Amino acid sequence: MNPQELKSIMGSGLLSFPLTDFDAEGNFHKKGYIERLEWLAPYGASALFAAGGTGEFFSLTADEYPQIIRTAVDTCRGKVPIIAGAGGPTRFAIQCAQAAEKAGAHGILLLPHYLTEAGQEGLAAHVEAVCKSVKFGVIVYNRGQSKLYPATLEKLAARCPNLVGFKDGIGDIELMSSIHLRMGDRFAYLGGLPTAEVYAAAYKALGTPVYSSAVFNFIPKTAMDFYKAVADDDMATQHRLLKEFFMPYLEIRNKGHGYAVSIVKAGARIVGHDAGPVRTPLTELKREEYDALAALIDKLGPQ
Numbered sequence: 001m002n003p004q005e006l007k008s009i010m011g012s013g014l015l016s017f018p019l020t021d022f023d024a025e026g027n028f029h030k031k032g033y034i035e036r037l038e039w040l041a042p043y044g045a046s047a048l049f050a051a052g053g054t055g056e057f058f059s060l061t062a063d064e065y066p067q068i069i070r071t072a073v074d075t076c077r078g079k080v081p082i083i084a085g086a087g088g089p090t091r092f093a094i095q096c097a098q099a100a101e102k103a104g105a106h107g108i109l110l111l112p113h114y115l116t117e118a119g120q121e122g123l124a125a126h127v128e129a130v131c132k133s134v135k136f137g138v139i140v141y142n143r144g145q146s147k148l149y150p151a152t153l154e155k156l157a158a159r160c161p162n163l164v165g166f167k168d169g170i171g172d173i174e175l176m177s178s179i180h181l182r183m184g185d186r187f188a189y190l191g192g193l194p195t196a197e198v199y200a201a202a203y204k205a206l207g208t209p210v211y212s213s214a215v216f217n218f219i220p221k222t223a224m225d226f227y228k229a230v231a232d233d234d235m236a237t238q239h240r241l242l243k244e245f246f247m248p249y250l251e252i253r254n255k256g257h258g259y260a261v262s263i264v265k266a267g268a269r270i271v272g273h274d275a276g277p278v279r280t281p282l283t284e285l286k287r288e289e290y291d292a293l294a295a296l297i298d299k300l301g302p303q
Contacts, residue, residue, distance in 0.1 A: 001081065006107040006137030007164035009081055010188035012209070013046025014227040016216035017054035017085075019268055020068060022276035028064050029276060034075050036273060041079040043220040046210075048076065049109055052085035054214050054264055057111060059279040062092070066099040073104040083139070087111025090126045094133040107137035109167065112146035120152045131160035139165030141192065142175075149175070150182040157186050167192040171199065173206070180207050194260040195253065197223075197246055200230045201238060214260065215249070218267030221303040248296055252289050258282040263293060270294045271303065 018040060021032035040048065050072035051057045051065060060068065072082045084100035086093050086108040097108050110130055118126070123146060131138050140156075140163060142148055147170060148156075156163055166183070167190040168176050180189060191203040191211035200211050209231065216223040222241065229237035253259045261278060266285045268275045270293065278284060285293065 001106040001136065003107070003137035003162040003164045006081075006083070006139075007188045009047050009106070010139070010165050010190055010210060014044070014216065014224060015047050015049065015083075015190065015210065015212045016040070016045045016223070017049040017052035017212060017214060018072070019217050019265055019275040020051060020055040020060070022279065024276065026277060026279055028068060030067070030071055032275065033068070033071055036268075036275065037072060037075040039273060040216065040220060041076055043216070044224055045080060045213075045216060047081040047083050047106070048072065049083045049085055049212065050105070052109060053111065054217065054261055055085060056261060056279055056282075057085040057087060058114070059282075062095065065096055066103060069100050069105055070103040077104075081106040083107050083109055085109050085111050086130070087141075088114055090129050093126075093130050097130050097134045097138075101134045101136050105136070107139065107164075108134070109139045109141055109165075111141050112144045114145065117145055120149060123148055124152050124156055127156055127163070128159055131156075131163050135162065137162050137164045139167055139188075139190065141167045141169055143167075143169030143192070150179050153179060153183060153187075157183065164188060165190060167212075168203075168208070169193055173202070176203075176208070177206055195246065195250060197226050197230075198242065198250065200226070201235070204230060214264050215267065217264050218271045218273065219245075219297060219300055219303050222300050245296055245300060249293070252285070252292055252296075255289060256283065256285070259285065263289075266290050266293055267297060270297055 021029040023029040069084045084105040086096035166187045169192040189208040196211040213223045253263045
């Protein structure tokens with residue numbers, strides 16, 4: 001897939017980040033991961049992001065990463081495109097990007113570089129180095145320490161033809177609006193705040209109708225129903241699902257740091273698609289939180 005094809009995929013539809021399956025000892029569980037992808041693929045997501053944030057990219061080793069991407073590509077070939085997460089230090093991000101390209105992924109989502117602060121010049125050099133290390137499409141993710149501004153993105157777009165997408169995980173409406181107005185259709189745009197459904201209508205108004213759904217991992221039918229309601233401007237359905245599920249869900253998610261991933265793994269376990277434990281430094285939901293989530297899911301009905 002060339003970069004423009006990746007950009008086209010990002011132009012519509014719901015995207016999601018499958019969990020990465022681990023066994024009881026915390027090792028990659030290939031069989032479980034294959035079964036998860038086979039379960040999720042038919043529900044209609046436009047693309048799946050393997051080894052993304054919800055897939056605990058930040059905990060994966062250099063040996064595990066290529067195996068996970070190859071498994072996702074092989075399992076979903078002909079069913080749904082696979083975009084790989086890649087990130088961390090520049091040289092490691094390049095290793096990941098090249099491994100994903102070799103494995104047959106359709107592009108990468110360039111995740112933050114993590115710990116150290118960096119200015120715009122350094123961030124631009126990091127993104128440019130990764131883009132120039134591969135031929136397929138790159139989506140850059142504004143989040144945490146990696147916060148790119150409009151002028152920087154404009155320079156990167158001129159230098160890197162394969163930089164075709166922008167994902168926002170910051171939630172700064174002024175910044176998002178200024179990026180969209182400056183870059184126009186040079187990029188495809190993706191809403192990427194945790195539990196993105198809560199912000200979907202607002203982002204659609206900004207010209208970003210596409211978002212990634214974490215809850216697709218355990219309530220795929222409801223996730224698709226909500227996306228359809230956003231696409232159709234069906235505010236009644238959006239408000240009903242926000243009130244009945246998403247806002248109570250946020251109350252549970254916000255009880256612990258790192259719960260944005262932990263609660264999704266708990267949800268998968270509740271619906272019979274256990275992905276195993278989260279890896280440290282993440283922690284599992286407490287029993288009462290798990291039970292509250294189970295009650296919310298039960299009210300939604302069959303998926």
